[in-house]
Amino acid sequence: MLEVDGLRKRYGDTVALDGVSLTVRSGEMFGFVGANGAGKTTTMRIVMGVLSSDGGEVRWNGDRAGHETRRRFGYMPEERGLYAKMRVGEQIEYFGRLGGMSPQAAKRSADELIERLSLTERRGDDVDSLSLGNQQRVQLAVALIHGPELLVLDEPFSGLDPIAVDALAGVLAERKAAGVPVVFSSHQLDLVERLCDSVGIIKAGRMIAGGTVEELRARESRKRLRIVVTGALPGWADRLPGEIVAKTDRTFGDGARYDEVILTPTDDQEALRVAAQAGQVQHFAWQEPSLAEIFREVVA
Numbered sequence: 203m204l205e206v207d208g209l210r211k212r213y214g215d216t217v218a219l220d221g222v223s224l225t226v227r228s229g230e231m232f233g234f235v236g237a238n239g240a241g242k243t244t245t246m247r248i249v250m251g252v253l254s255s256d257g258g259e260v261r262w263n264g265d266r267a268g269h270e271t272r273r274r275f276g277y278m279p280e281e282r283g284l285y286a287k288m289r290v291g292e293q294i295e296y297f298g299r300l301g302g303m304s305p306q307a308a309k310r311s312a313d314e315l316i317e318r319l320s321l322t323e324r325r326g327d328d329v330d331s332l333s334l335g336n337q338q339r340v341q342l343a344v345a346l347i348h349g350p351e352l353l354v355l356d357e358p359f360s361g362l363d364p365i366a367v368d369a370l371a372g373v374l375a376e377r378k379a380a381g382v383p384v385v386f387s388s389h390q391l392d393l394v395e396r397l398c399d400s401v402g403i404i405k406a407g408r409m410i411a412g413g414t415v416e417e418l419r420a421r422e423s424r425k426r427l428r429i430v431v432t433g434a435l436p437g438w439a440d441r442l443p444g445e446i447v448a449k450t451d452r453t454f455g456d457g458a459r460y461d462e463v464i465l466t467p468t469d470d471q472e473a474l475r476v477a478a479q480a481g482q483v484q485h486f487a488w489q490e491p492s493l494a495e496i497f498r499e500v501v502a
């Protein structure tokens with residue numbers, strides 16, 4: 203289990219982290235989200251020991267994490283950090299050796315990852331001749347080669363095509379199923395929602411919300427109604443009680459109208475009466491907010 207407890211970090215006058223805490227258990231995938239500059243990379247660097255904190259602690263299975271412990275972690279840094287002129291296969295094996303593997307074990311593990319990440323045809327190429335997406339696959343292989351006990355990945359999905367996203371998601375799900383805690387940062391909130399067991403939202407160096415997506419949804423104060431009405435006269439929606447979050451209307455060739463409204467109602471029964479008086483109600487149901495909507499609400 204990874205425990206990050208009250209991390210503090212300043213860069214000169216900038217307070218980057220102001221008491222960041224989070225916990226990721228065995229077999230849990232944790233999505234770390236926040237606006238640009240919120241403190242995700244700084245937190246991950248401190249977890250990995252590539253940056254020191256000004257306060258707080260990183261614990262692994264209850265003990266303060268030191269250098270030896272961190273050698274058993276796998277890391278995909280934001281700045282990537284591959285050797286541009288080294289061949290793909292050699293590079294992955296090399297990092298396996300750095301992680302303490304024998305040459306044979308490193309080769310075996312590299313073969314498996316190269317196959318798994320569809321890099322077979324690129325094995326003999328220099329890294330700097332690869333597309334960015336393929337370099338990212340190599341970087342992931344480097345993070346995984348030594349069978350890490352914890353995975354910390356800084357925006358691993360950025361810039362990947364949908365097939366590569368699925369391949370990466372599959373590899374992470376496997377590691378998670380094997381009991382490895384996985385932490386990754388991302389701005390792709392649909393992916394975080396799809397993949398993560400728990401989510402932490404950071405804003406200006408503080409964790410402002412956390413839990414499962416379901417728990418975050420339950421905290422969301424303003425419930426939304428999706429209402430679809432056909433055949434209503436223009437302007438009917440102005441009579442709905444509450445705030446209109448989104449509105450679409452269409453008028454077809456024969457003059458028939460279609461209106462869709464997302465409403466945070468002050469009185470749902472009154473909203474139903476207004477809709478029914480206005481036209482034919484085709485849809486009237488509570489709508490679950492997406493993680494992206496929760497995020498906007500929480501960081502606002």
Ligand SMILES: Nc1ncnc2c1ncn2[C@@H]1O[C@H](COP(=O)(O)OP(=O)(O)OP(=O)(O)O)[C@@H](O)[C@H]1O
Pocket residue numbers: 213216217218236237238239240241242243244245
């Ligand atoms: N080396 C540095 N020197 C000075 N300030 C820094 C340095 N690295 C980060 N910061 C500042 O610390 C804060 C947190 O930055 P950090 O990179 O951790 O955010 P982030 O959440 O990873 O952002 P992004 O989503 O843009 O990657 C920001 O205000 C940033 O400008």
